Amino acid sequence: MNGPNGILVVASDPLLRKVVTETITPLIGDTEVLAVSQTRATPDRLAGAEIVVLAARDNDFQSLGNVFELSKTCGRPLLLITAGESTEGRTVAAQLKIPSGLLVSIPELDIRSELKAASSRIESALRQARVDRPRPAPPPVAPRPVQTRISPEPAKPRPPEDIGGVPYLGTVICIGSSTGGTDALMTVLSGLDKDCPPVVIVQHMPKDYVEDFANRLNQSCTIDVMLAYDSQPLRPGLAVVAPGDRQFRLRKGNKGIWTALGESERIGGHCPAVDVMMKSAAQELGKKSVGVILTGMGRDGAEGLLEMRSAGARTLAQDEASSVVYGMPKVAFEEKAADTVLPLQKIAGWISGVTLTLPK
Incomplete structure (x- = not known):
C-alpha cells in the first residue's frame, strides 16, 4: 500500500x-x-x-x-x-x-x-x-442513529370480494427458495409466459432487500413481479414476492384468491417460511396449485410441499447438479414431497406444461 x-x-x-x-x-x-x-x-x-x-x-x-x-x-x-x-x-x-x-x-x-x-x-x-478524510479520533458523543431504508407501505386495498371484474379462481404456482435462489428465480420466472397462472414466492432474504429484488425480477421478466401486500388479489401474469418480515399465506373465497400477511415470528427458523405458504396452498387450493422447491440450505418447504402433494397438487424439486446448495430440494425429494425432479433450466417448461392441464 x-x-x-x-x-x-x-x-x-x-x-x-x-x-x-x-x-x-x-x-x-x-x-x-x-x-x-x-x-x-x-x-x-x-x-x-x-x-x-x-x-x-x-x-x-x-x-x-x-x-x-x-x-x-x-x-x-x-x-x-x-x-x-x-x-x-x-x-x-x-x-x-x-x-x-x-x-x-x-x-x-x-x-x-x-x-x-x-x-x-x-x-x-x-x-x-x-x-x-482525514477523520480524527471519534469524540465522546452519542452514536448517530443508523438510518434504515423503509419502503412506503402501499395503501391497503379493498377486500377482494369488493373488487369488480371477473375473479380469478384457478391454479396458483408456489415457489420456495433460499441460498442461490435469486438467480434461480430469475431463470424460472423469465421462462414463463405473460398469461401464466399467478405465482407466489417465498425467498429467504433480509426484509430490506426484498422489494429491490422484486423490482429486478420485474425488469427482467415478461410477467409482472412485485412485492406482495396484504389482501392482494391474484391474477394471471402476476408474480408476488413475500415481504421479508411477515408470514405469508394464501386465502380463497367465492370471488377470488388473495394474499394474507400474518405474524412476524419465525416458524421453523424463517419469516417468511416456505412451509407456511405451501401449507396454506394445500389447505385453500388443493389440486389447483403447483409447488416448486428451488436451491437452498436447510429443510424449509419440505413439509408444506408434501401437504400440497397429498392434496393433489403437482410438485417439483430442483436437482442436485443445478442447485447452488442442495439442501431444501434434497429434503423434499427424500421425504417424497416432490413428484418430479428437474434441472433448473427445465423447470419453467415443466410449469408451463402442467398448468396447461389445470384450471386457470
Missing part, C-alpha cells in the same frame, strides 16, 4: 475478502487496494490507509472484534460491508460511529452478484469516505 493513498479491506472470510476487493478495485481508479485478514490488520496498516473497508458475514463479527476496537482510534474513514440477515452490522456501525451512508448491507445469498448489484452504493460510500 502506498502511504495514505490506498484502501485497506479487512475480512476474516477469504471469499468475502476476495469478492469485496474485486468489486472495489474498478471503482477507485489507480488507488491500490490491499486485502488482509483480521490477524494482519495491524494499527500501522489501519492508520496508513486512505479508507478502511471492514467486511463481515453474520458469523464473522466475533472474530473481527479486535479489528473493530483498533478501528475506533485509527483516525481513518471506515466503510462497513455486511453480508447476511443479522442486525449486528448496525450495532457495530453505531459503536464505530460509522454514518449510515458508509454502511452497505447485502443478503448472504450470492455474494458476488449481490455486491455487483450494490456497486453503485459502494462507490457512493467510497466518495463520501474520501470527503470525510
Whole structure:
C-alpha cells in the first residue's frame, strides 16, 4: 500500500475478502487496494490507509472484534460491508460511529452478484469516505442513529370480494427458495409466459432487500413481479414476492384468491417460511396449485410441499447438479414431497406444461 493513498479491506472470510476487493478495485481508479485478514490488520496498516473497508458475514463479527476496537482510534474513514440477515452490522456501525451512508448491507445469498448489484452504493460510500478524510479520533458523543431504508407501505386495498371484474379462481404456482435462489428465480420466472397462472414466492432474504429484488425480477421478466401486500388479489401474469418480515399465506373465497400477511415470528427458523405458504396452498387450493422447491440450505418447504402433494397438487424439486446448495430440494425429494425432479433450466417448461392441464 502506498502511504495514505490506498484502501485497506479487512475480512476474516477469504471469499468475502476476495469478492469485496474485486468489486472495489474498478471503482477507485489507480488507488491500490490491499486485502488482509483480521490477524494482519495491524494499527500501522489501519492508520496508513486512505479508507478502511471492514467486511463481515453474520458469523464473522466475533472474530473481527479486535479489528473493530483498533478501528475506533485509527483516525481513518471506515466503510462497513455486511453480508447476511443479522442486525449486528448496525450495532457495530453505531459503536464505530460509522454514518449510515458508509454502511452497505447485502443478503448472504450470492455474494458476488449481490455486491455487483450494490456497486453503485459502494462507490457512493467510497466518495463520501474520501470527503470525510482525514477523520480524527471519534469524540465522546452519542452514536448517530443508523438510518434504515423503509419502503412506503402501499395503501391497503379493498377486500377482494369488493373488487369488480371477473375473479380469478384457478391454479396458483408456489415457489420456495433460499441460498442461490435469486438467480434461480430469475431463470424460472423469465421462462414463463405473460398469461401464466399467478405465482407466489417465498425467498429467504433480509426484509430490506426484498422489494429491490422484486423490482429486478420485474425488469427482467415478461410477467409482472412485485412485492406482495396484504389482501392482494391474484391474477394471471402476476408474480408476488413475500415481504421479508411477515408470514405469508394464501386465502380463497367465492370471488377470488388473495394474499394474507400474518405474524412476524419465525416458524421453523424463517419469516417468511416456505412451509407456511405451501401449507396454506394445500389447505385453500388443493389440486389447483403447483409447488416448486428451488436451491437452498436447510429443510424449509419440505413439509408444506408434501401437504400440497397429498392434496393433489403437482410438485417439483430442483436437482442436485443445478442447485447452488442442495439442501431444501434434497429434503423434499427424500421425504417424497416432490413428484418430479428437474434441472433448473427445465423447470419453467415443466410449469408451463402442467398448468396447461389445470384450471386457470
